[in-house]
Amino acid sequence: MKGLSCSFLITFLLSLTLSSAGTLARDVSKRAIPAGSLQRVNSFGSNPSGTQMYIYVPKNLASKPGIIVAIHYCTGTAEAYYSFTPYAQQAEQYGFIVIYPQSPYSGTCWDVSSEATLIHNGGGDSNSIANMVTWTIGQYNADTSKVFVTGTSSGAMMTNVMAATYPELFAAGTVYSGVGAGCFYSSSNQVDAWNSSCAQGHIISTPAVWAGIAKNMYPGYSGSRPRMQIYHGSADTALYPQNYYETCKQWAGVFGYNYDSPVSMLPSTPSPNYQTTNWGPNLQGIYVTGVGHTVPVNGTQDMEWFGFTAALWGQCGGKGWTGPTVCAGGYTCTFGNEWYSQCL
Numbered sequence: 001m002k003g004l005s006c007s008f009l010i011t012f013l014l015s016l017t018l019s020s021a022g023t024l025a026r027d028v029s030k031r032a033i034p035a036g037s038l039q040r041v042n043s044f045g046s047n048p049s050g051t052q053m054y055i056y057v058p059k060n061l062a063s064k065p066g067i068i069v070a071i072h073y074c075t076g077t078a079e080a081y082y083s084f085t086p087y088a089q090q091a092e093q094y095g096f097i098v099i100y101p102q103s104p105y106s107g108t109c110w111d112v113s114s115e116a117t118l119i120h121n122g123g124g125d126s127n128s129i130a131n132m133v134t135w136t137i138g139q140y141n142a143d144t145s146k147v148f149v150t151g152t153s154s155g156a157m158m159t160n161v162m163a164a165t166y167p168e169l170f171a172a173g174t175v176y177s178g179v180g181a182g183c184f185y186s187s188s189n190q191v192d193a194w195n196s197s198c199a200q201g202h203i204i205s206t207p208a209v210w211a212g213i214a215k216n217m218y219p220g221y222s223g224s225r226p227r228m229q230i231y232h233g234s235a236d237t238a239l240y241p242q243n244y245y246e247t248c249k250q251w252a253g254v255f256g257y258n259y260d261s262p263v264s265m266l267p268s269t270p271s272p273n274y275q276t277t278n279w280g281p282n283l284q285g286i287y288v289t290g291v292g293h294t295v296p297v298n299g300t301q302d303m304e305w306f307g308f309t310a311a312l313w314g315q316c317g318g319k320g321w322t323g324p325t326v327c328a329g330g331y332t333c334t335f336g337n338e339w340y341s342q343c344l
């Protein structure tokens with residue numbers, strides 16, 4: 001008798017909880033994350049590699065916000081990368097959310113070497129980070145066409161891995177001093193392994209081979225892929241500059257561009273010592289003479305690449321215009337006629 005009423009009570013309480021959970025869960029977790037400061041998210045769904053999730057939700061949150069995933073370097077943390085990069089301040093300006101994943105390994109490099117992380121839904125770090133993105137899209141009704149990934153050094157390697165393993169999630173990526181996706185592969189299937197041959201620039205291959213490696217990270221996928229922007233310094237002795245060329249080969253191969261004949265090579269762009277190479281609308285390389293490990297983050301350029309701002313002198317408004325409506329650094333969106341406004 002006692003057992004019966006007890007189990008009845010439990011069933012009753014459980015059904016109460018369940019019936020309200022659907023409507024409450026969303027509001028509660030949203031309210032639980034204060035805007036305007038870096039916050040840890042303890043539960044974002046399946047987290048196979050035990051990666052930690054931090055988030056910055058701006059006070060000025062857009063109604064259908066974009067998302068930037070910003071991935072730290074070795075020895076870094078979510079908080080360090082939050083301080084090191086301008087994305088949180090820019091989030092207040094443009095209304096997007098920033099996700100800062102944090103590596104679960106001692107030394108806090110990312111796992112860009114194991115089979116688990118180098119394949120779509122393989123249960124590695126890439127899988128955990130993808131789940132953070134999916135959770136955030138659901139919680140904040142985010143704009144799935146404005147989800148981006150960026151990182152520095154080990155985080156840049158991870159950016160290439162995310163672009164290859166979860167191409168369907170991201171519209172664009174920016175890589176600050178990394179290596180191509182799969183270059184750090186561990187022949188003994190070690191998690192979080194260092195690969196000296198790759199780091200020292202000895203892994204040299206063709207665009208076709210590199211593209212095959214990237215495409216095999218999500219076999220059978222034929223949808224859209226993120227536009228990629230690759231930065232590297234000529235004096236990098238941690239991840240040798242050869243990795244710049246190999247990474248550009250990889251994405252040129254993926255997009256079907258002829259690596260050997262880029263569309264344009266622009267010296268002193270965007271600033272002295274920077275050379276910008278365009279292979280097509282989906283791939284831009286920026287090689288920086290005299291800069292070592294790592295190339296500093298250029299937040300203004302990132303906002304342009306991700307499409308939160310129009311390039312200087314770009315269109316920013318007009319009838320039927322669906323592109324960016326905010327201009328980069330100091331420029332004003334100026335009315336020309338009803339069909340055309342321009343950053344001036």
Ligand SMILES: *[C@@H]1O[C@H](CO)[C@@H](O)[C@H](O)[C@H]1NC(C)=O
Pocket residue numbers: 182183184185186187188195196197198203
């Ligand atoms: C380093 O990576 C390359 C692929 O880029 C691979 O062939 C090689 O076996 C890796 N080295 C080790 C020690 O795993």
Ligand SMILES: *[C@@H]1O[C@H](CO)[C@@H](O)[C@H](O)[C@H]1NC(C)=O
Pocket residue numbers: 270271274298299300301328
């Ligand atoms: C960053 O990008 C902006 C916009 O392209 C450019 O004006 C600026 O010179 C860049 N800064 C550096 C250090 O390259």
